[in-house]
Amino acid sequence: MHLILFLLFAGICLAGAINLLLQSHPISSALSLIVVMTSLAVLYLLLGAEFLAVAQVIVYGGAVMVLFTFVIMLLNAGREERTMGSRTARSVGFPAVVALLAIFATVILKTPGLGVARLSDGITSTEDLSRVLFHELLLPFEVTSVLILIAILGAVALASHGSGDPHGDQDHGKPERTSK
């Protein structure tokens, strides 16, 4: 059962990730990324991380991807164009990435002592997780809340910059240099 579920959702996950690379329209890529994140949530559940599975769906599949699709539609992002740079990136990128995957796979397969995962291993309950989080790691948790506050302020400051004065857009919109 575990094996079937793993193969099914790992396949969906990889198909979504590959589709993200193949699609040329950003909105298709964003929908593929949602597929990847949702199937990863199932894999987390198989590994006994129930809280993270739910958080993955809510935070990643919900909040972050809604933000992405919102920005794609706000900016009216169209198809990407093929340029000289993409050809260079392809010819250099593919061998480098294959080499990277080969290194990772060799290290993982040569590591001794990796066991097997079973469904009967039990799940980490949210109670255990929160006990560690709020007792031992309380300070990092609070620091993260400050980080998120700063991120919200930064996002608002960046996104609303220049929209107040009518002359600001003309200064910024000046084409400084066209591409070669």
Place this chain on the structure above:
Amino acid sequence: MTDQVPISWYLILSATLFVLGVLGFLIKRNLITVFMSIELMLNGVNLSFVTFAHQWHAVKGQIFVFFVMMVAAAEAAVGLAIIIAIFRARATLAVDRIDLMKL
């Protein structure tokens, strides 16, 4: 037999997701898609964390994933705000045209 999966398969899947993210970062020419590839890399690393937390029965691995998720959410908010600011200034999302700091 079918009720168990080797831990290494999960790790290979995680490495593959990370590598696909790197590939997308290199070959995609749209700023938003490049940013989505970074999210894909983060997700690959998260799967690795959860797998090792399962392997060693350690709760702290899962808490690390929780922190990564929080930082990724903050990063997405700030990054997309930067993308909006770039689009206002340059009126393009193609990474080849945003080359002001290139030699």
